[in-house]
Amino acid sequence: MEQVRLGRTGMRVSRICLGMMSYGDKSLREWALDEDEAEPIVRRAVEAGVTFFDTADVYSMGRSEEITGRLLAKLFPRRDDYVLATKVWGKLSENPNDRGLSRKHIMAGIDDSLRRLGTDYVDLYQIHRWDPETPIEETMEALHDVVRAGKARYIGASSMYAWQFAKAQHVAELHGWTKFVSMQNHYNLVYREEEREMNPLCVDQGVGLIPWSPLARGILAGTWERGGERRTLRAKTDAFAETLYEESDFDVVDAVRAVAKERGVPMAQVALAWLLGRPGVTAPIIGATRIGHLEDAVASVDLELDDAEVEQLEAPYRPHPIRGHR
Secondary structure: OOEEEOOOOOOEEEOOEEEOOOEOOOOOOOOOEOHHHHHHHHHHHHHOOOOEEEOOOOHHHHHHHHHHHHHHHHHOOOHHHOEEEEEEOOOOOOOOOOOOOOHHHHHHHHHHHHHHHOOOOEEEEEEOOOOOOOOHHHHHHHHHHHHHOOOEEEEEEEOOOHHHHHHHHHHHHHHOOOOEEEEEOEOEOOEOHHHOOHHHHHHHHOOEEOOEOOOOOOHHHOOEOHHHOEOOHHHHHOHHHHOOOOHHHHHHHHHHHHHHHHHOOOHHHHHHHHHHOOOOEOOOEEOOOOHHHHHHHHHHOOOOOOHHHHHHHHOOOOOOOOOOOO
16 A cells, blocks of 8 residues: 655655544444454455554543554564554543643553553654643643653644644744644545635645544445434444534435446445545545455545546535534
């Protein structure tokens, strides 16, 4: 698989990032896979050339990090052979300091994540969301100290407003602290609000885009239908998706289905190929609970859509309220 630079950094990553949220504790997410179930999928990803893996401390309350660390150590000869990303911000307990982006939580969070991952460092340490209760100066200095301590190579951010991201970058530059090199935002064919401000900002500043939910929680892969029919366990139990998408989005889904039928490929390949062709996109973060999900993602890298197909896919889009920041 093609390996490309993450933004303007010198670090190269595969064009597909395997999201590890799908692997963890079934008691917390019905559709999650345990370690034995996850291993064949992660192994196939490695065989296909995937070198970029993303998790978070809150995924299955740390279980995902544990599984990620063990599987990658088993499947790669050396730690430097893959790029590992995790996140901090989410609520991990009832302790009021066990959440957010305070210096206290970031310093404890990186050590806890490294312990669960079984490694001395992560390649990309990301803030999972914006923390309105902590001064951004405190957050950026703490992240800088994490990098200086050798516990992270780079730092990244996730869904927030463009003004917040610009403010964080300005504060870091003003003080000579480490700046964010990536933005993990909510971006796909049925949610394109990021094209208004965040994506152009990142392209201008050389920040790599690594979108989450590139298939809109499976909607763009055909796991949901108009009227509420759900075809998979995840689609039937993913309450978060209910807050992100709406009935009008199925006009876009219909366009994806039409292009996929004409091409003779699965819908997921078309939706991912579109995203991979957008300015600034380095690597969509895909979830895979079946080998077929992974195969579609890998195949999408080599699927080139023509201008007419892109126009057909984009034409039905309707503006949305901002979603996914919390």
